[in-house]
Amino acid sequence: MLEEVSIRIAGLTGLGVEFTTEVIVDACAKRGLHVYTYRFFPTIVRGGYTFSDIRISCRKTSSPPDEINILGALSKEGLRDVDKILSKDALIIIDEEVDVSQSVCKHVIQIPIGKLSREMKTRMNMILLGFLSGLLNLDFEVVTEILRKKKISEFESNLRGLKKGIRIFEESGLEKIVVKSYGGVKSVIRGSDLVALGALYAGCKFFAGYPITPATSIMEALMNWIPELGGVAVQVEDELAAINMVIGASYAGARAMTVTSGPGFSLMAEGIGFAGMAGIPVVIVDVQRVGPSTGLPTAHEQSDIDIATHPSHGDIPRIVLAPSTIEEYYTFTVKSFQLSEKYRAPVILLLDQSYTLNYQTIDKIRNPEVYSYRVSIESSGDSIEVYPYYDSEWVPSPPSKRLLIVASSVEHDYRGFSVQDGEIHASMSDKRLGKLRELEENPVDWEVVGDVDGREVFITIGCCRAAVEEACSRLSKNGRRFKHIPLKQLWPIPRKLREELREAEVVYVVEQNASGQVLRLISKEIPENCIVKSVRRYDGQPLRSRDIVEVLRDGSG
Amino acid sequence: MGQASSVFDRSKPKWCPGCGNFVVYSCLKDALEELGYRPEEIVVVCGIGCATFIWSYLNTNSLKALHGRVLPAATGVKLVKPSLKVLAVSGDGDAYSIGCGHLTHTARRNIDLTYIVIDNGIFGNTRGQPSPTTPYLSPTKISPRGWPEKPVDPLLLVAVSGATFIAQGYVGNPSSLREIFKKALKHRGFSLVNIVSVCPTFNPKRTITTIKEKILDVGLDSQRDLDEAVKLLLEARKAGKIPVGVIYSRDEPTYNDLLNANSDQKSIVPDLRVLEIALREFGLEIEC
Numbered sequence: 001m002l003e004e005v006s007i008r009i010a011g012l013t014g015l016g017v018e019f020t021t022e023v024i025v026d027a028c029a030k031r032g033l034h035v036y037t038y039r040f041f042p043t044i045v046r047g048g049y050t051f052s053d054i055r056i057s058c059r060k061t062s063s064p065p066d067e068i069n070i071l072g073a074l075s076k077e078g079l080r081d082v083d084k085i086l087s088k089d090a091l092i093i094i095d096e097e098v099d100v101s102q103s104v105c106k107h108v109i110q111i112p113i114g115k116l117s118r119e120m121k122t123r124m125n126m127i128l129l130g131f132l133s134g135l136l137n138l139d140f141e142v143v144t145e146i147l148r149k150k151k152i153s154e155f156e157s158n159l160r161g162l163k164k165g166i167r168i169f170e171e172s173g174l175e176k177i178v179v180k181s182y183g184g185v186k187s188v189i190r191g192s193d194l195v196a197l198g199a200l201y202a203g204c205k206f207f208a209g210y211p212i213t214p215a216t217s218i219m220e221a222l223m224n225w226i227p228e229l230g231g232v233a234v235q236v237e238d239e240l241a242a243i244n245m246v247i248g249a250s251y252a253g254a255r256a257m258t259v260t261s262g263p264g265f266s267l268m269a270e271g272i273g274f275a276g277m278a279g280i281p282v283v284i285v286d287v288q289r290v291g292p293s294t295g296l297p298t299a300h301e302q303s304d305i306d307i308a309t310h311p312s313h314g315d316i317p318r319i320v321l322a323p324s325t326i327e328e329y330y331t332f333t334v335k336s337f338q339l340s341e342k343y344r345a346p347v348i349l350l351l352d353q354s355y356t357l358n359y360q361t362i363d364k365i366r367n368p369e370v371y372s373y374r375v376s377i378e379s380s381g382d383s384i385e386v387y388p389y390y391d392s393e394w395v396p397s398p399p400s401k402r403l404l405i406v407a408s409s410v411e412h413d414y415r416g417f418s419v420q421d422g423e424i425h426a427s428m429s430d431k432r433l434g435k436l437r438e439l440e441e442n443p444v445d446w447e448v449v450g451d452v453d454g455r456e457v458f459i460t461i462g463c464c465r466a467a468v469e470e471a472c473s474r475l476s477k478n479g480r481r482f483k484h485i486p487l488k489q490l491w492p493i494p495r496k497l498r499e500e501l502r503e504a505e506v507v508y509v510v511e512q513n514a515s516g517q518v519l520r521l522i523s524k525e526i527p528e529n530c531i532v533k534s535v536r537r538y539d540g541q542p543l544r545s546r547d548i549v550e551v552l553r554d555g556s557g
Numbered sequence: 558m559g560q561a562s563s564v565f566d567r568s569k570p571k572w573c574p575g576c577g578n579f580v581v582y583s584c585l586k587d588a589l590e591e592l593g594y595r596p597e598e599i600v601v602v603c604g605i606g607c608a609t610f611i612w613s614y615l616n617t618n619s620l621k622a623l624h625g626r627v628l629p630a631a632t633g634v635k636l637v638k639p640s641l642k643v644l645a646v647s648g649d650g651d652a653y654s655i656g657c658g659h660l661t662h663t664a665r666r667n668i669d670l671t672y673i674v675i676d677n678g679i680f681g682n683t684r685g686q687p688s689p690t691t692p693y694l695s696p697t698k699i700s701p702r703g704w705p706e707k708p709v710d711p712l713l714l715v716a717v718s719g720a721t722f723i724a725q726g727y728v729g730n731p732s733s734l735r736e737i738f739k740k741a742l743k744h745r746g747f748s749l750v751n752i753v754s755v756c757p758t759f760n761p762k763r764t765i766t767t768i769k770e771k772i773l774d775v776g777l778d779s780q781r782d783l784d785e786a787v788k789l790l791l792e793a794r795k796a797g798k799i800p801v802g803v804i805y806s807r808d809e810p811t812y813n814d815l816l817n818a819n820s821d822q823k824s825i826v827p828d829l830r831v832l833e834i835a836l837r838e839f840g841l842e843i844e845c
Contacts, residue, residue, distance in 0.1 A: 187841040201831040201843070203824035206637050208629075229830055232636045232818045236629070237662040244626040248602065248633025251620050252641065254822040256633070274623050330843075334827075364842040372826040384564065384596050384616065398618040398641060399597045408621035418613050418621070 001180040004057035006065035007132065008082070009125075011074030014046035016125030019150070020072075021052040022359065023129055026146045027138040028056050029186040029361045033179055037358045038064045038542055041298050043213070049077045056136070058180040062326060062360060062466035066546040070135070070177070071105075072128045074113070079103065091174075093131055095124075111168050122161030123154075130165015137176045140166070186361035191329040191351060194365075195285060196221035198333030199257055202370060204283075205231035206249035206256035208242040210264060213297045214353045215287040218259045239264035243271030243284070250280050251407050253374065253397030255337050257283035262291045262304050265311070272346045273312030276432065278407040279390055281340035281373075283333075287351045290540050299540030300353040302462055303513035308348045309491045309521060317345035317432045321444055324465040324486035326360050328445070331368045332488075335444060341373035341395050343435045350490065352463040354542040379403045386415045390431070436492045443494035447486060451476065454483035455505040459497075461487055461518050464510045464543050471548035480552075490521065498525040508551070510535040512543060564596055565589055567616035572607060577728035577754030581675050582611050584731050585644075588738035599642045602631040604656065607682045607756075608648035608675035617644075625655030628663040631670050632812075637822040639813045642742070643670040650680045653689040653709045660711070664747050665719035666812040671741045671748045674711065677756040678763055685759035695762075713790050715749050716783065716805060722748030723786065723805040727772065728755060729765040733801065736777055740803055746811050753799055768799065775802035783807075 007024070009017050018039065025035045036055045042048030055065040067087035073079060073094040083104050086092075094100060096110040111131065117124040133143050147158050195218050199207075207226055209219040219235070226233035231254070236242050242258045249256040260268060265286045275282045288304045290296035308320045319339055323332040329351065336347040375394045378401035379385050387396055387403045391414045398405050406416030411425045419425075450458070450472055460468050465486040472482040485500055501507060507526050509519040516534040526532055535551050537543050565586045572578045589599065599617040603609035605624035612619045618641075622630040631645040652660060652674040663672070679697075680686040687697040687704045690711075694703035712723050722744040726734035734752065741748040755763055773793055779802070781789065786805035793800045813819050835841040 185840065187839045189839045189841060193839065197831055197835050197841075197843075200834070201827050201829075203826040203828050205822040205824050206633065208633070225834060227816070228834070229828060231822060232816055234636065234816075237658060240626060241629040241632075241659055241662065244622065244629035245633035245636070247622075248620065248630035249637045250633075251630075252600070252634040252638040253824075254637035255824045255826070256637075270623055271626070274626075278621075337826075362841070364844060366844045367827070370827040372824060374824060374826075398600055398638065401597065404596060404616065404618050406619050406621075408619075409623055410621050416619075416621075 001178050003059070003180060004055065004061070005069050005177055005179055006056070006067060007054045007070045007072065008051050008068045009054070009072045009074070009128070010051035010078035010080070012077055013041060013044060013048045013050045015074040016123055017050050017052050017074065020125045020129050021054055023143060023146050023150065024054055024132060024136070024138070025188050025359050027133065027142050029188045030142050031139070032181040032183040032185060033058065033361070034060050034186065035188070035359070035361045036061050036063065037360065038354055039358055040541065043297055049080060051078070056179050058182060063463070063470055064542050064544050066544050070132070072132055073098070074124050074128060093128065109172060109174070116164060117161065120160050120164060122157045122164070126158045126161025127165040127168070130162040131169045133162070134166045134169030135174060135177055137178045184363070186363060188359050188361055190217065190357060190359055191326055191355040192217035192357065193221055194326065194329040195333045195351070196225060198330040200225055200229060201367065202334045202337040203255050203372065204257055204337065205254040206246065207233040207258065208236050208245040209259050210236060210239050210242050212261045212264045214289055214357050215259045215261045215285065217357060218285060218287070222259070239267040240271065243268040243282070246282050247271060247275050247278070247280050250282050251397065257285065259285040259287070261287050261289045263294065265304060265307060269312045272318065273314060273316050274409045275346040276312070276316030276318055277314070277409055279344035279432070280407055281337070281344060281395060282346050283336045283340055283349065284346060285349045285351060287353060287356045289353055296540050300542050301513055301538055301540065302352065302511050303517065304350060305461070305490060305513070305517035305521060308350050311348065315429055315433055317343060317436055318491055319343060319345055319347045319436070319439060320350060320489070320491035321347065322350040322462050322488055322490055324460070324462060324488050326355055326362060327365055328488070329355065330365050332444070334368050334370055338371055338373065339444070342393055343439065344393070345436065350462070352542070355463050376400065377403060388414045389416050390414045390428070439489065440492040440495050443489040443496065445488055446494060446496055447488070448483060448500055449486065450484035451481040452483060454481035455503060456480065456482050456508070457501060457504040457506070458482060458484040458508045458510060459487055459518065459522065460484065460510045464512065467543040467545045468510055468548050470545035471552065474545070475549065475552055487518065487522070493522060493525065497522060501526055501530070504530050506531045506533065508533045508535050510543070510548070512537050514538045563590060565616050568614055570610070570614040572610070573758045575755070575757040576607070577677060577756070578608055578611065578675060580728040580731050580734065581673070581752055581754065582614060584735040585611070585673065585738055586615065588735050588742060592739055592742055594642060598640070599644065600634050602627050602634065602643065602645045604647045604651035605682070606648035606651045609646050609651065611646050625651055626659070627651060627656060628659040628672065632663060632666070632668045635668055635670050636813065636816070636818060639669070639819050640821050645670055645672045647672070647674050648681070649674060649676040649678065649688045649690045653711055657689070657709065660715060661718040664715040664749070667719060667721055667746045667809055669746055669811040669813060671750065674749065674751050675754045676751050677754040677760055679756050679760040681756045681759050710790070710794065711749065711751050712804060713787065716787050716790065720749055721746035721807050721809050724748070724803045725751045725753065725799065725801050727753040727768055727799065727801055729769050730801070737803065740777060740806070744806060746809060771797060771799045773798040773800045775800045775804060777803050779803045779806050781805055
């Protein structure tokens with residue numbers, strides 16, 4: 001039995017690459033296997049090149065595979081760019097009508113997917129699914145049940161295709177590929193679902209957002225679930241409306257959030273400054289995509305570090321978190337709400353497209369501690385007073401008996417009253433920014449992994465953690481000692497970072513953008529005598545562990 | 558009117574002598590008092606500009622928002638705390654220039670709030686640039702040969718966008734303005750009150766007298782349907798008239814009604830019902 005196998009399903013959008021992937025992932029999870037998926041897709045809804053990589057393993061894995069062992073192609077486009085990624089002994093399954101004479105791969109199985117699908121009135125991807133479920137030894141009953149649940153209206157035709165595909169596999173004489181399983185059914189989930197669940201658990205009662213790839217799936221989940229729990233979720237005219245509605249709702253007492261991607265985040269900039277100035281707690285999720293400007297809307301990149309850490313004019317308090325595991329998509333979302341209240345600052349959650357949109361298996365999740373700084377307060381006096389809104393970490397909201405709540409985008413005193421006074425501005429600035437010192441000292445979920453005495457130190461952001469961990473565990477077998485700091489709190493910059501780097505000889509900063517934004521952000525924390533290597537991949541795809549292995553082999557020696 | 562002892566007085570208003578905002582401020586205060594509101598149940602959301610200084614003189618809950626983002630901020634308040642009476646206050650620049658995008662969307666959602674726009678046809682706070690309601694081809698300090706843009710017609714704009722209450726007042730008739738405010742405040746749904754006002758400092762050509770000549774009194778009890786209201790507005794425009802009164806009023810479900818969100822939100826922290834959703838949708842166990 002194998003420890004892991006990786007499959008690519010490729011073709012054109014509209015042919016069912018995503019559907020096929022989901023069925024395989026669900027069936028594997030039910031067998032207790034761990035699965036990581038990554039899907040490349042274009043902005044063209046029908047007819048653009050797309051593929052989906054499915055990494056099936058007996059162990060938890062959260063980075064894309066270094067090699068593909070099986071390629072299932074639904075059209076000739078499926079052969080695009082596969083030379084570099086296919087393993088030496090890879091198997092290609094493709095339609096018999098496609099010319100494969102140029103293929104570098106020796107093992108090509110051609111089956112009449114197109115012809116059969118037309119004759120049998122079924123979909124090509126179902127025949128491929130049947131073949132692959134035979135090959136991967138997936139349980140027929142389980143797959144059938146998944147198909148029934150997913151699309152009852154097409155179940156009969158899908159089942160015809162599935163059965164035919166299985167028969168073709170059986171007649172092929174190929175050996176089954178069986179991955180070892182340690183048992184236990186796994187949950188299949190995307191980062192987007194975990195963010196939505198985390199928000200709900202934290203008591204988020206208001207959402208406003210504008211559709212934008214790749215953040216829309218979080219919005220859709222929240223639009224479904226928030227009303228189910230009695231809250232309000234709205235799709236609005238633009239991101240300016242979204243952030244300002246969230247600010248209004250939070251001022252009025254509801255835990256509130258918005259979700260966007262780079263272009264929308266840019267539009268929210270002024271609103272984020274407003275929240276920081278007015279001390280109104282808000283949570284903003286930025287699912288990063290390839291920039292600048294409209295960029296590559298559907299592709300993965302980590303290039304919003306600059307704007308997330310410096311989102312708006314003036315000196316505003318802000319907290320920027322970048323979860324480094326899929327589980328942290330849930331726990332960090334929960335924590336964001338209380339952090340934004342405690343520090344009266346906007347919290348920006350910086351996410352990766354690859355973890356947000358793609359299915360992974362997880363075992364279970366532990367809830368973090370959760371508390372609220374929202375209070376209902378009333379005045380005992382006879383007259384109506386204005387609450388000293390900016391003197392306390394407690395966040396009251398209107399209506400409060402005999403108390404008025406005043407919040408302002410204009411510089412103000414402790415009650416919220418406008419002042420045109422330089423000295424008050426100076427003291428209020430110190431107050432707003434001073435609060436975050438505590439987080440500098442005690443950053444959110446600080447973690448050092450690998451060999452804590454290692455002199456070669458990796459600093460990673462977001463999903464790069466998984467690829468680096470994998471590469472390090474492979475290379476540390478040769479005696480090299482790697483320390484690894486997944487940097488989860490980008491602002492304020494944790495003081496511990498400097499301490500952890502004191503003994504470092506080489507520092508690798510691993511990130512997915514062209515200019516090295518994380519390195520620029522933390523460069524002052526790196527000791528001068530240390531060798532600094534900026535490791536960047538920015539071709540729209542998530543980092544693979546082999547990218548790191550190559551750097552370590554060529555680079556530091 | 559406007560006695561110093563009002564519960565709505567916070568501090569003495571400061572504007573230029575002769576500014577129309579004084580009249581609006583005192584009429585609004587009177588209307589709120591006459592309708593028996595208490596300061597705690599009112600939220601005033603303001604944008605940026607001279608008109609919006611009302612927020613610091615009026616003793617209510619208040620949220621001083623960004624330039625142009627008054628309506629989204631006010632919408633956020635109303636959607637989670639429907640028990641609050643929400644007033645939004647802007648000038649013509651705030652409402653019809655930088656914030657114009659939100660006007661139509663807030664109207665078509667029929668958010669239950671009253672939008673008070675003090676329209677003096679000029680950017681006063683930045684000292685005299687043309688606004689979206691500056692008359693076509695009129696000379697301004699940055700357009701000596703005449704401003705080449707046609708003015709926005711806010712009343713028509715919200716009428717065709719689904720507003721359920723449309724009124725216009727003017728600062729030369731405080732008693733009518735007070736009654737218009739009362740009608741607007743009692744209306745359940747999105748109400749726009751555009752107030753034709755004056756800025757003696759930067760728009761001295763527009764005075765109470767020049768406005769008065771153009772007034773067309775349309776009364777306070779509109780039975781017009783939308784077609785009739787639009788017709789009235791188009792004809793007034795053609796005739797160079799300023800209709801004053803309640804132009805359109807109609808009861809329709811509000812956004813809160815349609816979202817089934819008519820009770821105040823209270824955050825439950827943590828909300829354990831999520832554990833069921835996670836289990837139901839993903840078979841995911843979340844440990845507490």
